[in-house]
Amino acid sequence: MKIGELGRVTGTPVETIRYYEREGLLAAQARTEGNFRIYDASHVERLSFIRHCRSLDMALDEVRILLRFKDAPGENCGDVNTLLDAHIGHVAARIRELRALERQLRSLRERCHDARDAAHCGILNELSQPPRQGASNEGGHVHGVHGGARARNAGK
């Protein structure tokens, strides 16, 4: 199969597949005479693996590690558990952080119920004060609030 079909089967944009190849995650060994990439069932499985990991918000570096375990079937998989536990920890930490953030935002919102002139807006005035320190996500690798789980919106 060619790249377009692989994309359709796995729900992955074609350009993302080529990006994974540049990143060394998924290489097509063969090409047609006309230089088109050729894939088979093993590529479908490998790409599904990658996309599943990404849908679980793992970084590509984490996926790379998991792929190494897949490629070495005799190895002990204890480190897989370790990696997953760490990832769960990061997600849990980010949830705690966002909950604190939500509380701060709601208390800020309390300061201005009615629309009036901006000069007396409690929200704008409060924002001019330095922020109080909150959770700071020291060791983790968890994103800010903007952006989103793009992997799943691929088709639209």
Place this chain on the structure above:
Amino acid sequence: MKIGELGRVTGTPVETIRYYEREGLLAAQARTEGNFRIYDASHVERLSFIRHCRSLDMALDEVRILLRFKDAPGENCGDVNTLLDAHIGHVAARIRELRALERQLRSLRERCHDARDAAHCGILNELSQPPRQGASNEGGHVHGVHGGARARNAGK
């Protein structure tokens, strides 16, 4: 005051201040003879405002909108409330999404309690299956799991 002091006072890296200037958020009107930027108390307040907004994970485009309200004190501030409500909505949506993600990760983790060889690892096998569809964060602007609230780690 010069850029270093402004950075110290507001807890902002110097290069970030220059970045905000390039982005049109905070301009130093004056320079010294030696071409150094000069700031005063109004800049401290404006930068504090920006940093406070960022510590609440607002995008710079959102901050830009709020700054416009600050710069037009006679205007009605109803849209400030609207913006903040939308932002709270995005944060809440991201929390829901991450909670669903955490459940999926914990159920995945259940599949392999003991370290054994990777060929029979329940986690690796499960990941090779296509993901089930979950929350997808359609309209929002909320990030993935990696990265983090960098604004607060500025000093280290």
Place this chain on the structure above:
DNA sequence: CTTGACTCTGTAGTGACTACAGATTGTTAA
């Protein structure tokens, strides 16, 4: 007068894609 701290401009890197431009290859209809 030299050392060192500070500042300047400009450019490149981050992560995980996304979006082109411009060329080539393959498929189908007239």
Place this chain on the structure above:
DNA sequence: TTAACAATCTGTAGTCACTACAGAGTCAAG
């Protein structure tokens, strides 16, 4: 046969909010 069109190719630039330099200039203290 030819023309249109879809699919693919390579390569580069853009996204966001910074961060990290390089290389040059400015300034205060010893």
